[in-house]
Amino acid sequence: MTSTIALPRLLRIGAGASRELASVLQSLGLSRPFIVTDAYLQESGRADGLVQGLEASGLTAAVFSHTVPDPTVRSVDAALEAFRQGDHDCIIGFGGGSPIDTAKAVAVLAVHGGPMSQYKAPHAQDLPGVPIIAIPTTAGTGSEVTRFTIITDESNDEKMLCAGLAYLPVAALVDYELTLTKPKRLTADTGIDALTHAIEAYVSKKANPFSSTFALAAMRAIAPNLRRVFANPDDRPAREAMMLGATQAGIAFSNSSVALVHGMSRPIGAHFHVPHGLSNAMLLPAITAFSAPVALPLYADCARAMGVAREEEGDQASVARLIDELRQLNADLQVPGPRAYGIEETRWNSLLPLMAEQALASGSPGNNPIVPTSDQIQTLYRQAWAA
Incomplete structure (x- = not known):
């Protein structure tokens, strides 16, 4: 019996890995990122730090910072609308599981459309969406290396498990220094x-x-x-x-x-x-x-x-x-x-x-x-x- 193994194409692990974002994007042939993060990382200046690092390498990025804990259909739709307002070739999930899961959902909906509910298990979404790069700031969800996302349907208070290769990031930058200020x-x-x-x-x-x-x-x-x-x-x-x-x-x-x-x-x-x-x-x-x-x-x-x-x-x-x-x-x-x-x-x-x-x-x-x-x-x- 065989086992099917799926991993990000690229993993960079260690102190300072997040500062290598520009070179990772360039190695993947990507140049117009859409950063999905949360209000804390925006207000603390960490999201701006990512943007400044990209700008120093000649890349520009848009930032969406309105994700919510346990992302909902409504919050994903807001991020999707912001994504569609620009000309982006990749999505960066920067934060804990919620921003990364939001980024994954947007990556699929931006290409394949439809309501999020049509993607919940047992459906498997293997056809790719927009390329995803994950930068986790918590040591917990592992979403940076998984082929899953969890989105809550507010209409019936259901946490929908959505699975498939489309949710697997192409790259993950795993930088433990980002967790030093966690409460x-x-x-x-x-x-x-x-x-x-x-x-x-x-x-x-x-x-x-x-x-x-x-x-x-x-x-x-x-x-x-x-x-x-x-x-x-x-x-x-x-x-x-x-x-x-x-x-x-x-x-x-x-x-x-x-x-x-x-x-x-x-x-x-x-x-x-x-x-x-x-x-x-x-x-x-x-x-x-x-x-x-x-x-x-x-x-x-x-x-x-x-x-x-x-x-x-x-x-x-x-x-x-x-x-x-x-x-x-x-x-x-x-x-x-x-x-x-x-x-x-x-x-x-x-x-x-x-x-x-x-x-x-x-x-x-x-x-x-x-x-x-x-x-x-x-x-x-x-x-x-x-x-």
């Missing part, structure tokens, strides 16, 4: 997001030797450094390891899949506007405990890669350590559960059937070691509430 909450949430990517990619039914190698490498990079960057944002070696680990985790799940955690996480974000990494963190311990009994060797490998179990320990003991570690990690990183986050219990419970339906419809739970029923998903949501 603690964002550091924690994006870090757990990356760890979840790695774990789910490894235990997924679609895992393969290539993706599993990157998943284990990501766990080895993230696990010993996540608490370090949370406690000391200026810890450069830890920041570098987290950025590399997030990219490795992105490569892993883009070439296998995510699973039940992500399937259940998206409805929480859509209905309650919980940041994606945080909703993953709320679910990860309970879903790991649910899934592990049918895949003990795989989850035990995760425990060993993360350094919470010794190589000689048995699988059962290793998995018990893994579940304990995930619970303790949430405590150490001050992850609130749904109740502590402020979600109203009656509304949470009333939406459980719909959230379970949306989770299953995304397809991600089908990749889990054990595929849950709607009732089991609702039980897991209740467990997350009580945690």
